[in-house]
Amino acid sequence: MNRPSYWSVFGALLISVVAWGAESSAVPDFKLYVGNSRGDDISVIDMASLKVTGNIKAGERVHGVCLQADGKRLFVTVETDHTLRIIDTATQQTIGTVKVTGRPNQCAATPDGKYVAVPIRDGDSVDVIDVSQQKIVKTLPIKEPHNALNTGSNRYIYVSSMGSHEIDLIDLEKMDFAAHIPTGGRPRPYTVSTDGKTMYVAVADLHGFVIVDIPGQKVTARLEIPAEHATLKKLQYETQDTLTHGLALTPDGKELWVSSLKDDAMYIYDVKAKKITGRVNTGEGPNWIVFTPDGKYACISNAETDDVSIIDAKTRREVTRVKVGKVPKRLAVAQAHQ
Template sequence: MTLKPLGIFLLALPLAAATVRIIQTNSAGDDVSIIDPVTNKVVGRITGIEVNHGAAAAPDGSRFYISNEAESTLDVVDGKTFKVIKSIPLSDHPNNLGISKDGKRVYIAIARGAGAVDVVDTVSMERVKSIPVKGPQHNTYVTPDGKFVVSGSVRSKVLTVIDQKTEEIVWTLELDKGVRPMTFVTNPDGSTKWILIQVSDFHGFEVIDFATRKEVNRIKLPDTPPGKVAIHEGGNISHGMAVTSDGKTLVVNSTLNSSLYMYSLPDLKLLGGADVGVAPDWVTLTPDGKRAYVANAGQNSVSVIDIATRKEITRIPVGEVPKRNITAVY
């Protein structure tokens, strides 16, 4: 069996082709919710991880990797029993994480200290290095083609791109605001075309051209509609994005408006939006790109959105303050 983490860019697999699970961390609790997107029910729980943050899945389905903020560890979870089998000490307090396409490396954003991306070898289950970067790190990703690790700092406002094979920094870019969630738009050959970045105190996202390493566009999300209460809680007023498997639609959370907005790609035209729960913080998609699962940090729930109709299908109760989530296929 092969399991693939799909939190930011999804492979074109039909939903019925394999078992699909939404892995939902709950940042103010000690459990991780496992959702079946066929029934839209919580079908399992990983317990005993206090202040869990980021999640990744091994390609063979044998393990989940969860960043543990309370203990500053990467917790390794058995994929069948959902039990923690090892806690790997990190260099400092972690935030989000990413995994290499072959599953041999996990890259963890270290949110305290001078700044680092910790590297865990999943064979030895040990931290093997820390890559020094500028400023405490918030989120770490692996590009859809697997060639680069991309990390960002809120404090230093620096985007860092690392060669995945050599694990050396190849370029950096200082933005005008803190670097928060990202997603990727690809070229026809699968290489990275754009990095889309949500930044501090901006209700929208920036578009960074990967080849030229420059900002080429900045998109502002809709204003709060009349009669709707603006929400000022959570990490940022816009937090969480994803691209559908066909590369044609971008979905973007608005924490401010408690909404999920859809944009066409590559022209970045607003298609519309859907109301979700309070303070959406992250979003992941089903492999067919038809549904979005939005973590409502202010309401302890996950909204399920039909992307074509832009309607909420249901709302799933989960743990305390849900934030990062991923889609796993096996």
């Protein structure tokens, strides 16, 4: 297989991230979409009022949620019937359903909404779906895939391979892998810096994260965060090797917020200073985190208490805790559409 140089790949990713980020920062109002993993719906939180304003029915066992960049379409994976649902966010109605090849996990969409990547957990594969055609156009092999991630590129999407201890990069033009990036452990959620050079990865059995040099394809640091509690309490909706799950960079890239399932909190890592500079308590079982594009709020799903912590990112204080559906996990946020 002929592959592009890593610098050309990540240069293209950087251009896309910068352009997408500039567009998103001008959006005044946002909606937060909360996948309720033991329910059949997605809770919709209006980020102006910080209240639930809608519930979108999708199907039992919602797993993944993602959005195209303009927020007009929401994509949801449903485990029980092995489908990807395409939802119009203005009407909150399903406008398309695509049958996938197995049990789907966390999806990712290109900013233009042309493609959605769906990891198939029980199929050791990832389905690439053409949204306009509403059909699978490629299925690629990947060992125990879990989370897909788009960082603002219409050409590239990341997918984690828990079985191979790596994050794989899909080139959507070639419909093949462009890179296989080792993570030094079984990867859980991960995020990528805006320059496309650094990846932060939660891995199994680590209360913290690893730092990966993407162009160099190597782990450069492993940071274990000291915890208040020595052991992990028994969790109903997460495996016992998961000490850290959700993590995300602030929109300005200066801070990495990292969940602690030991302490029911978010720890804040200063990227430049390379140290933990703060902690904010959450509900029980903090699972996923997203920031509003303007950087005002951090939103954390609490799987054990069926709610979402809304935190003022500047003051590092919880503003409110919003009750949602059963066992909330994946989150997505974008511009509100009427």
